[in-house]
Amino acid sequence: MAMSGGKDDGSPMMEMNTTPLIDVMLVLLIMFIITIPVATHAVNIDLPSAANPPPQTIVKPDKNKVVLSADAKILWNGGEINQNQLVSLLQQTLRLPTEPELQFQPDPQAPYDLSAHVLNIIKASGVTKFGFVGNEQFVNFGKAANAPKATS
Secondary structure, eight states, X not given: OOOOOSOTTSOOOOSOOOHHHHHHHHHHHHHXXXXXXXXXXXXXXXXXXXXXXXXXXXXXXXXXXXXXXXXXXXXXXXXXXXXXXXXXXXXXXHHSSSOOEEEXXXXXXXXXXXXXXHHHHHHHHTXXXXXXXXXXXXXXXXXXXXXXXXXX
């Protein structure tokens, strides 16, 4: 690429040099890209802290299990329920003398929006004994999809 410094007769160059402007624009573009915050989406759940363990009682509370199936169904202890029934059942458990433990187990293929909505319902209900179960099913979940397939 050749640069011209004007005409041979000594007159000044009439075109504007845009190279420095392009360089400044590229630097600004890179700075904007770096400073944009990473988009994160999280559902905040208040889990019990280890500093205040629940008091030990002689009577063990019942354990209720909420399972989300791959076909977007909510199961309460094995029986299918809807979201309104879930709210009602959670309110009933809070009225018991000893609050039962609530276990949450989503299927790996369960819709994310259903999981987020059910977690928000559980959080809004005020349940204090809450736990995630079955997390071991997610250990190799993403690896199977990325593994190379055998060809014949």
